[in-house]
Amino acid sequence: MSVKKVAVLGAGPMGLAVAYQLAKDGHDVTVFEADDRVGGMTASFNFEGLDIERYYHFICANDHPHFEMISEMGLNDKLKWTKTKMGFYYEGELFPWGNPISLLRFPKLGLVSKLRYGIHAFLSTKRSDWTRLDDVSATTWIKKWIGSEAYDVLWKSLFDLKFYNYSNNLSAAWIWTRIKRIGNSRYNMMEEKLGYLEGGSEVLLNAMKDRIESLGGKVILSSKVDKVNIDRGRVNGLEVGGKILDFDNVVSTVPAPYIPNLIPDLPEEERSKFEELKNIAVVCLIVKLKKSVTENFWLNINDKRMDIPGIVEYSRLNPLKDHIVYVPYYMPAENDKYSEPDSSFINKVKSYLKIINPELSDDDFIDIHVNRYRYAQPICEPGFLEKLPPVNLAVEGLYVADTSYYYPEDRGVSEGIRFGKKIAKMVGTE
Structure with a gap:
């Protein structure tokens, strides 16, 4: 297996799952996150002395990808259930x-x-x-x-x-x-x-971040990606803070509406599909x-x-x-x-x-x-599946997905982990 140098955009559950799986499989991974913490919509903040998630999350009895990741991170004792x-x-x-x-x-x-x-x-x-x-x-x-x-x-x-x-x-x-x-x-x-993690979702997400880094990957916070560079139909890196960074593959997990500006050189057909998502x-x-x-x-x-x-x-x-x-x-x-x-x-x-x-x-x-x-x-309209661009785009080495791609499932930590691992397998085998 050849080692691939991969950039992952976004350190929410899906981005961290992509990076973790790729690092676990032996690839060279760097995660770029614009926020000063991991999590995306699952990130926590200090609410007058209480660390709590910005947006509520809960765990259901059939969230199996979530359970598997909790177990992999050695956090089974943190999973609690409530009537x-x-x-x-x-x-x-x-x-x-x-x-x-x-x-x-x-x-x-x-x-x-x-x-x-x-x-x-x-x-x-x-x-x-x-x-x-x-x-x-x-x-x-x-x-x-x-x-x-x-x-x-x-x-x-x-x-x-x-x-x-x-x-x-x-x-x-x-x-x-x-x-x-x-x-x-x-x-x-x-x-x-319903269930929850003692300490909130950040307990799991920070454990994933630490595991990625222990496997040789990097998670860079407060680092907004300005542009994904494309040359002759192939991705060749990123522009971050005025610097050009070389990568073999780029996986974006940021919200789809950002894609047309983030990747302006996309083929027009794919670009227009992203612009139509609501x-x-x-x-x-x-x-x-x-x-x-x-x-x-x-x-x-x-x-x-x-x-x-x-x-x-x-x-x-x-x-x-x-x-x-x-x-x-x-x-x-x-x-x-x-x-x-x-x-x-x-x-x-x-x-x-x-x-x-x-x-x-x-x-x-x-x-x-x-x-x-x-x-x-x-906004998942009737026939939504046909409206989504493919994850592996026409540009070689470029993969794009956000919570829209969980369809018909709703957005959530468990689906983010499942889909992130799926993308990692695509990147590692293509």
Whole structure:
């Protein structure tokens, strides 16, 4: 085997998985990360003395690539499991959710709608073939199964308040995998089972970084790549901080919308495909409280007074000294709301949490932090698979992928690890 000199762009889970596998296979690997820490959307920050992830993550019972990497890094003792609960806040009332009994007791739907919803959720967890759903609209698919009444109560606000003008043009295959992943992460039909790493995802990601370096690779932080250089149909290196660096292969794991500027010499057909991919942004608030909001880890919301589809009470999964709640606002970046100041989001979220739990007062709010991420979520339209450029592009030695390529799976640490290893094998064998 000839040793290849490989540059990996991005030190999120996928980039680190690529680099780790290549280093393990004996190649010369350098990872370039623009941020001052590894992780991407899984990176942690210091929230007034608490190291916590900028955006919430959790582990499901079927996240096997995640488990394998945790084991390889010798971190099995850090993996913890919790019986979590789900709730549904609907028109001013809080209801238990997430199991057959709570569905049957939910007073806002007729019996037929409840049965159709339950059958759809159950069969979705048993389905294995997604290809027939690839070209189908998610709204069409869901309405066909559960009817308009249940869709309007249980799904419509979730779609509208996350995807806005894209809400009626999402792939059913992509939505199905989200239903299946959560539905199959249970102790039994009545109890949900979710996991976390003690110390957060950074424990795993830093272990991967250390392992890459112990195998002879490099991970360079605060190092933004300005350009990928191409010469006569082959990649030949990078421009970083005014310097030209030679590499045999380049693997980019940065968000796809950056690719046209990062690799301006791409063939026009591939360049235009990257330009057509759509993403939505997120403004994610992390709230530190003296008391909990509800007993639920995940709370879906359908209430006309609130422009959020739900909240995640992370301390219901990972017990912490203070109560931690994530409130994500997903939206197209071109939406006027995305340009609103942090104070606007903070004021709204404080009022919303006090609506959900009237016992909360201003004194219960210890701190609120706001994170923003421009390219947070790919918009997976029907037929999305055909819209993606190939990972190994027409330029020899160049490989490009981001979370869009997990399709039909959703973005997540486990999928990042799986796909990263897949790319590493491509690079090592071609």
